[in-house]
Amino acid sequence: MELYNLKHPSQKVSFKEAVQLGLGKDRGLFFPSQIPVLDDIEGLLALPFVERSKKVLGAWLASELGQDAVDELVERAFNFDLPLVAVDEQRACLELFHGPTLAFKDFGARFMAQCVNAFVGDTRLTILTATSGDTGAAVADAFYGLEKVNVVVLYPKGKISELQEKMFTTLGKNIHTVAVSSDFDACQDLVKRAFDDPEVRDGLSLNSANSINISRLLAQICYYFEAVAQSKQRHEADPVISVPSGNFGNLTAGLFAKAMGLPVKRFIAATNANDTVPRYLDNGQWQPNPTQATMSNAMDVSEPSNWPRVEAICEKLGWPLSSLVGIRLSEEQTSQALAELHAQGYVSEPHAAIAAKALSLTLVPDEVGIFLGTAHPAKFKDVVDRELTLNLPLPPELEAVASKPILSAELAADFAALKVHLFKILA
Ligand SMILES: *Cc1c(COP(=O)(O)O)cnc(C)c1O
Numbered sequence: 001m002e003l004y005n006l007k008h009p010s011q012k013v014s015f016k017e018a019v020q021l022g023l024g025k026d027r028g029l030f031f032p033s034q035i036p037v038l039d040d041i042e043g044l045l046a047l048p049f050v051e052r053s054k055k056v057l058g059a060w061l062a063s064e065l066g067q068d069a070v071d072e073l074v075e076r077a078f079n080f081d082l083p084l085v086a087v088d089e090q091r092a093c094l095e096l097f098h099g100p101t102l103a104f105k106d107f108g109a110r111f112m113a114q115c116v117n118a119f120v121g122d123t124r125l126t127i128l129t130a131t132s133g134d135t136g137a138a139v140a141d142a143f144y145g146l147e148k149v150n151v152v153v154l155y156p157k158g159k160i161s162e163l164q165e166k167m168f169t170t171l172g173k174n175i176h177t178v179a180v181s182s183d184f185d186a187c188q189d190l191v192k193r194a195f196d197d198p199e200v201r202d203g204l205s206l207n208s209a210n211s212i213n214i215s216r217l218l219a220q221i222c223y224y225f226e227a228v229a230q231s232k233q234r235h236e237a238d239p240v241i242s243v244p245s246g247n248f249g250n251l252t253a254g255l256f257a258k259a260m261g262l263p264v265k266r267f268i269a270a271t272n273a274n275d276t277v278p279r280y281l282d283n284g285q286w287q288p289n290p291t292q293a294t295m296s297n298a299m300d301v302s303e304p305s306n307w308p309r310v311e312a313i314c315e316k317l318g319w320p321l322s323s324l325v326g327i328r329l330s331e332e333q334t335s336q337a338l339a340e341l342h343a344q345g346y347v348s349e350p351h352a353a354i355a356a357k358a359l360s361l362t363l364v365p366d367e368v369g370i371f372l373g374t375a376h377p378a379k380f381k382d383v384v385d386r387e388l389t390l391n392l393p394l395p396p397e398l399e400a401v402a403s404k405p406i407l408s409a410e411l412a413a414d415f416a417a418l419k420v421h422l423f424k425i426l427a
Contacts, residue, residue: 001064003030003214006308015064016119019112019215022208023195029305030214031312035259036060045229050078052229053222059260060218073118074222077111082223084230084370087346091359092234094227095373101167102376102397104250105138107223108216113142113149115215116207120148126204126426127151128194130187132246133160133298134375137167139209140175150426151209152176154187154418157410160297161382163398170404176425177406182413183291184300193415200419204426212249212305220253221260227370228262235368242268242327242355242371245277246299248306250372255313265367268325270358272296272334272350277304278326295334295383296350298375327358338387347388348373349380 003018005011007028013021018030036059038044044052058070065073080099086092099106116125127149129139136153143151153168157179169177180187191208194200209216224241231239241264243251251269258264269277272294280286288302314321329337334350337357341348348356355371363369377384378392385391394402409425411417 001060002033004033005029006031006312015061015214019115019119019213020207022206022213027192027195029212029308031309032060035256035313035316037259038261041261041263044225045232049082049222049226050074052225053078056222056225056260057218069118073111073114077114077219078107078222080106082226084227085346086234087341087356088344090363090367091356091369091371092231093346093348093352093356093373094223094230094370096223097373097376097379099138100397101134101137101141102379102395103134103138104220104223104372104374105134106142108219108249109135109138109142109209111219112209112213112215113139113146116143116149117146123148123205125149125207126422127207127209128154128191129209130154130184130191131160131168132156132184132300133164134379135209136177137164140168140171140177144171144175145173147174150174150176152178152422152426154178154180154190156183156187157181159183159293159300161380163381163402164379165406166401166404167398169406169408170401172407177408178418178421179408179410180413181410183293185291185303186413188305190413190415190418194418194422197419200422204422217249217253217256217309220250221257224254224257224264225262227372228264231368231370237366237368238263238265240265240268240359240363240367240369242270242358242369244296244299244351244355244372244374245269245271246274246301246304248277248304248310250374252306252309252313255310259313259317266323266325268327268355268358268362270327270329270355272299272329272354273331274300274302275326275328276302277307278328281321281324281326294331294350295380296354298351299354325362327361329354329357333357335387338384342388347377347384347390347392349375349377349384351375
């Protein structure tokens with residue numbers, strides 16, 4: 001598989017190199033030189049998830065890694081269910097939160113960890129990543145205990161739920177966590193600066209593990225195929241898929257799936273008040289506002305890092321950007337959406353509820369819609385209990401960490417301080 005740097009198209013790398021580098025020169029994103037197109041989609045959709053995923057990922061990776069290696073990566077990474085649960089006549093939720101950290105990020109993080117582990121050789125790697133919520137837990141869990149990989153996770157102090165925080169800050173061993181006194185964009189900026197600093201980047205063999213790593217995006221393509229496979233067993237129509245979006249990795253993967261031949265009627269990019277993309281789709285002006293804190297905090301991103309890939313796919317395939325529908329929901333609408341779903345017998349959480357509501361606002365009769373359930377409702381217990389007057393039980397995964405102490409260091413959003421800290425804990 002060949003990829004090129006979207007900022008410097010002459011920089012070309014293999015999949016292995018792209019996984020290890022994370023980002024290209026000048027922080028450019030890697031993008032595939034070619035998007036494989038699958039034939040016999042119907043036959044593929046008839047296969048079970050793991051078998052189908054081997055073929056979907058094999059189309060990208062078998063030429064470089066061999067199909068056997070791809071099969072092994074898939075088997076190790078994808079070992080949990082993803083049911084499509086009907087909510088009403090038109091809408092169903094693809095529940096992507098049955099993995100070890102109860103969020104869809106387990107798919108990308110587990111596949112990436114398997115890739116890194118398979119490619120690492122003799123160096124000792126440092127995974128440095130910023131999280132606005134669930135990435136941290138998924139990455140920490142996926143890499144926990146691997147001997148040649150250290151993980152450092154930066155997160156905005158006080159801006160994620162306590163349970164979310166406990167899921168990745170209580171592990172110890174090779175998992176190091178830093179609470180930064182600022183917002184997610186500041187954390188992301190610190191990560192970018194670390195990658196730009198040769199002393200840090202080379203001295204600690206940095207690798208990034210957030211949604212910019214191409215291995216994560218390829219893994220995420222697989223569940224779009226599963227969504228359509230299950231939907232087609234109930235409805236003939238090609239589904240509309242609504243994606244709760246923050247950094248837009250999830251939507252990028254969906255567009256890759258469609259580019260490979262998956263029948264999706266259209267995609268909806270659903271956001272909270274951090275609505276840079278919906279405004280851009282409306283008026284063509286890219287004008288990020290300061291990041292606002294919302295109930296759907298994993299989507300509190302005003303400068304989504306994967307957006308250049310979304311544009312690159314559309315450009316390559318000749319899809320006008322106007323084929324994407326951008327929907328923004330206020331906090332009040334998010335509350336309403338949660339309550340409406342609950343009234344229909346479905347307990348959701350703020351991220352998925354936004355995507356569900358975006359379907360209600362835009363589906364026409366005879367269309368069917370899928371919204372992506374990106375986190376288990378219990379991960380957002382505070383909000384869900386408050387909004388729905390419930391007392392959700394904690395699933396066992398959360399119960400186990402709730403009583404453990406947080407092991408994070410605390411730092412200001414200051415690159416010099418971070419640099420000192422990194423060398424202290426890792427050198
Ligand atoms: C990360 C996350 C999102 C946003 O996904 P992106 O790929 O960053 O757009 C949505 N919901 C939840 C629960 C998340 O953790």
